[in-house]
Amino acid sequence: MNKIYYKLRSGLTINYNPSEENYSIWDSKEGWELVVNKKLILFMNAYSLATTKETVFHLLRDQFQVDEKTSAEVHEYLYEQNIISEYIPLExxxxxxxxxxxxxxxxxxxxxxxxxxxxxxxxxxxxxxxxxxxxxxxxxxxxxxxxxxxxxxxxxxxxxxxxxxxxxxxxxxxxxxxxxxxxxxxxxxxxxxxxxxxxxxxxxxxxxxxxxxxxxxxxxxxxxxxxxxxxxxxxxxxxxxxxxxxxxxxxxxxxxxxxxxxxxxxxxxxxxxxxxxxxxxxxxxxxxxxxxxxxxxxxxxxxxxxxxxxxxxxxxxxxxxxxxxxxxxxxxxxxxxxxxxxxxxxxxxxxxxxxxxxxxxxxxxxxxxxxxxxxxxxxxxxxxxxxxxxxxxxxxxxxxxxxxxxxxxxxxxx
Ligand SMILES: [Mn+2]
Incomplete structure (x- = not known):
């Protein structure tokens, strides 16, 4: 079966807001902004190169002890928010x-x-x-x-x-x-x-x-x-x-x-x-x-x-x-x-x-x-x-x- 790859969308900007101690993601193309915590930013980073859902889970489990269910939920969230999207390798x-x-x-x-x-x-x-x-x-x-x-x-x-x-x-x-x-x-x-x-x-x-x-x-x-x-x-x-x-x-x-x-x-x-x-x-x-x-x-x-x-x-x-x-x-x-x-x-x-x-x-x-x-x-x-x-x-x-x-x-x- 073909693997499904996901990748962080291009054109996103991340800002740190010191007063609120949180981060915001801004899509300059579509104009939306989303306030998120640090953990989600780390999740997003895992998708900076095209990768699979399973690879991200293994990466984050070893680094932050994230369980599979949470990993899957966060993945769904990033996908629904259009922060990551499916990536089809050019070849x-x-x-x-x-x-x-x-x-x-x-x-x-x-x-x-x-x-x-x-x-x-x-x-x-x-x-x-x-x-x-x-x-x-x-x-x-x-x-x-x-x-x-x-x-x-x-x-x-x-x-x-x-x-x-x-x-x-x-x-x-x-x-x-x-x-x-x-x-x-x-x-x-x-x-x-x-x-x-x-x-x-x-x-x-x-x-x-x-x-x-x-x-x-x-x-x-x-x-x-x-x-x-x-x-x-x-x-x-x-x-x-x-x-x-x-x-x-x-x-x-x-x-x-x-x-x-x-x-x-x-x-x-x-x-x-x-x-x-x-x-x-x-x-x-x-x-x-x-x-x-x-x-x-x-x-x-x-x-x-x-x-x-x-x-x-x-x-x-x-x-x-x-x-x-x-x-x-x-x-x-x-x-x-x-x-x-x-x-x-x-x-x-x-x-x-x-x-x-x-x-x-x-x-x-x-x-x-x-x-x-x-x-x-x-x-x-x-x-x-x-x-x-x-x-x-x-x-x-x-x-x-x-x-x-x-x-x-x-x-x-x-
Ligand atoms: Mn002519």
């Missing part, structure tokens, strides 16, 4: 749930960050207030959670990953993943606190050495992602696969008033430690030519004529963030997007670029944006799932190297 907890991207377990971000078991998290950002044309990308995270399982089913118990018959290779073997759900709000506000929440979340994930995969949402959600990644590295580069440059040579007084999905790069460029933004696939018509010292652009499919040049531009000594706007693909294969443009990448062209990028740089994060799903059909969702699978399996393949950098750089990786 058995991870992987039992389902419902996330690739059927990964859905769990809180605190669970993802506890210990060092987690390699990769999916984050949903169902935000499309910043579209200039057609909303609906907010539905993409939920849609991908439903559809992605038909491409790959994560098995958190055996961690076998998946066998790819084309490359004759086992992928994502031993990699632990979770889905920490959506950044949520009853009502989203334009460039509001949900952006701050996403930025902070990405920062926490990065500092833990976990690879974040954010599912948009419109393209403006890349701004908080990039800021969160940039804040935790000395320098980063951004690689943007997109039909549109999302850049207009604007300087914003307040980005919160002005940023939308067609200009968010204007807010990325001033981020000091963003070394450069490499734009691939751009084919949108603009009023006039615009350029910026930090932007390196390979319009349309021109990148394929400049592969060697690109390899020399991609730096080995900095980290990169990859943002994939699905409209980089040709609308004949990817019509599920808000602002499609003809003559985009074929699927294999996109895969070739992804291969080149993942081989030549160290990625610190990925987002996939602008997927505006036709909810009644799965094909575009499966395609985007395969794009995500392709990037993460290549990045995780290099995980040893990745961890090496984290360990040797004290939080801030180069």
């Amino acid at each position: 058995t907890n991870v992987g039992t749930g389902k419902g996330g991207i690739f059927n990964t377990p859905v769990m809180s971000i605190d669970q993802c960050l506890e210990g060092d078991w987690c390699d990769l998290v999916f984050i949903g950002m169902p935000y499309d207030l910043n579209v200039t044309h057609k909303p609906g990308t907010r539905l993409a995270p939920g849609y991908l959670r439903r559809v992605s399982g038909s491409l790959f089913q994560y098995d958190g118990t055996h961690l076998k990953g998946a066998y790819d018959p084309i490359e004759d290779q086992q992928k994502l073997e031993g990699i632990r993943m979770a889905d920490c759900g959506d950044i949520h709000s009853v009502v989203f506000s334009k460039n509001g606190k949900e952006f701050d929440a996403l930025e902070e979340l990405i920062g926490r994930v990065i500092r833990k050495g976990i690879f974040p995969v954010t599912i948009g949402g419109d393209h403006s959600i890349s701004l908080p992602c990039i800021k969160g990644v940039a804040a935790n590295h000395v320098k980063i580069g951004v690689i943007q696969l997109d039909a549109h440059s999302d850049f207009g040579m604007n300087s914003f007084d307040d980005w919160r008033d002005s940023v939308h999905h067609g200009n968010f790069i204007d807010a990325v460029l001033p981020v000091e430690n963003v070394e450069h933004v490499i734009q691939i696939g751009i084919r949108q018509l603009t009023q006039e030519k615009v350029s910026h010292p930090k932007i390196i652009q390979y319009p349309g499919k021109s990148v394929f004529n400049h592969i060697e040049e690109l390899k020399t531009i991609l730096r080995k000594d900095i980290r990169y963030y990859l943002t994939i706007d699905v409209d980089v693909l040709d609308p004949s294969i990817m019509p599920a997007t808000g602002t499609p443009l003809p003559n985009g990448f074929s699927y294999i062209e996109l895969m070739n670029i992804i291969e080149l990028i993942t081989e030549h740089v160290n990625l610190s994060g990925l987002d996939v944006v602008e997927l505006l799903p036709f909810l009644e059909r799965d094909i575009e969702g499966v395609m985007v799932s395969e794009i995500i699978f392709s990037v993460i399996s290549k990045v995780m393949n290099r995980k040893d190297q990745y961890e090496h950098h984290i360990k040797n750089s004290n939080v801030s990786t180069y």
